[in-house]
Amino acid sequence: MNKPTDVQPNGQRIPNGMLQDNYPRNMWWVxxxxxxxxxxxxxxxxxxxxxxxxxxxxxxxxxxxxxxxxxxxxxxxxxxxxxxxxxxxxxxxxxxxxxxxxxxxxxxxxxxxxxxxFPVREAGAYIWIWMGDPEAIDGEPPDVSYQVDPDWSFVHGYYEVAANWVLIRENVLDLTHIAFLHKNTFKQDDWITAPDTYMEGETVCYEQEFDLAPLSPLFCAGMGLPEDKPIKRVQKGRMPSLAISFSDWNVHDPNPEPGRRADFIMRGCHIVTPSTRGHTHYFWAAAFDVPEISDEVAAKTKASVTAAFDEDKHLLERLQDKIAKDPRGLDYLEVTLGADGAGIKVRQILNKKLAAEGRSL
Ligand code: FES
Ligand SMILES: [Fe+2]
CATH class of the missing domain: 2.102.10.10 (Rieske [2Fe-2S] iron-sulphur domain)
Structure with a gap:
């Protein structure tokens, strides 16, 4: 039998600081x-x-x-x-x-x-804070003006997750887990290939097009689409900062009812902020480029997204617990797949930011 550390020749040493203070100070957090x-x-x-x-x-x-x-x-x-x-x-x-x-x-x-x-800013729907050197402030929080734009509807929620923030950040940038972890909630089982990932300046991006398929029921109500109607989808993700990332579901209905829109966006927003050791504040939001969805649709969307994100919370907390208790801990190598492109960029950016503060993972 292979020894644990021999199993993956292309593995990397992880949890990569998952058990310690791996938080850059000189950046805006929510x-x-x-x-x-x-x-x-x-x-x-x-x-x-x-x-x-x-x-x-x-x-x-x-x-x-x-x-x-x-x-x-x-x-x-x-x-x-x-x-x-x-x-x-x-x-x-x-x-x-x-x-x-x-x-x-x-x-x-x-x-x-x-x-x-601590310097604070109010931007979009959130209060941002700078926990590091105030002299090092090099810009404002990312543009989140859509969150308070009356042409958008904004549904949001919050969890405290007993896991390091990087685990959540990677989770929300590799949505190929939707087809598996969320098969009974998202029901979007076509996401089984890796997206293209690339950088736009300092922003990590991914993009992927999907053929005609019914849209996840989580978002049908917000767009007023039937749950069984085949639609086209382009998934675009952006992470302008380690603190926040977006996943845009660009939806095209090729056969809209007379007088109905054909194109919609659902913008998922994932905000992570380290809390106490091993705990993270996770603020999520689902926004539709549809003005004033009804309270009933907002409540339905919130309930269904919460049911799905409960699955992430459960899994990530078990994962963190295993890392913390496993005696092989930091010596157990982690394999990387093609779908980890955005996650790898997260770790590179994190390492760079920590190095700029004279720290490392
Ligand atoms: S005034 Fe604050 S503890 Fe005494
Ligand atoms: Fe998830």
Whole structure:
């Protein structure tokens, strides 16, 4: 019998940092859906850091380290007063730069009464955060304006997944698993060949055309298409940043009913943000280039997509658990297939970003 490490001559050493902190700091990550962030402070672990997110009374978002420098109370248990957040324990107040502006029992603030603050941006449907060196900010978050475009309908959801973020990122860039893992949910069993993958600048892309076949029932309701009608499909994926990727289902109905549209897009959006060690925030969205789908269609789409993504969560959590417990762990080589083109580019980009921060997998 082959020894585990001898099995695959073209294998690579993986989990490639899946068990450790493999998170680049100098990039925009999504901290929360915009609706989650209000004047009531929100506690969230991001990149193994406790963060409090809140809005000032003028509506602008802010983020601070969620630990008061006095006796370490979580500021997320406090409240917002104007443009300051007030500690729940002894009432120290902090501005958005993390500077203490008031300590109720004394006039002079200790110089050390300061906490880290994080740059944030509101873009599309999400609040983005920069956890690294603010001097290294080299641009704005990716363009996600379609998420708030009234010509699009936007259905979204959230999971906390007990798996490293790279496992989810690779999962959503290799959709050949749809024909197998999701055979009873997506029911799109024609995705059994590898797409073309290529780079457009810094963006990882894939593209693939499919012959006439019924569309996955997950998306028929949003487009108003019958579930058994053969349609043409072009699948296009883009990953403009390690934090976010899109999978566009470009649908063409060759025989539309009179007065009906022939072409539709469903844009899947997959956002990952590392949380605590071995856990990831996964924000997903399904958007149709159809204005104002009904609440009933939105609810149906959300329920069916959730049923499918439950399958990914289950599998990836088992996978992570196996990696963590298997004594062969990091020495067990992983085989690469043709369908892993986009996933390999993810690892290359990740390695490059970590190297720029003086780190490696
Ligand atoms: S712990 Fe925050 S003011 Fe004392
Ligand atoms: Fe999946």
């Amino acid at each position: 901290a929360a859906h915009a609706d989650e962030v209000t004047t009531k402070p929100l506690a969230r672990w991001l990149l193994e850091t406790p963060v409090v997110l809140y809005r000032l009374e003028d509506g602008s978002p802010a983020a601070l380290y969620d630990r008061c420098p006095h006796r370490w109370a979580p500021l997320s248990e406090g409240h917002v007063a104007g443009d300051r957040i007030v500690c729940p324990y002894h009432g120290m107040e902090f501005d958005t730069g993390g500077n203490c502006t008031k300590a109720p029992t004394q006039k002079i603030m200790p110089k050390t009464a300061q906490i880290p603050s």
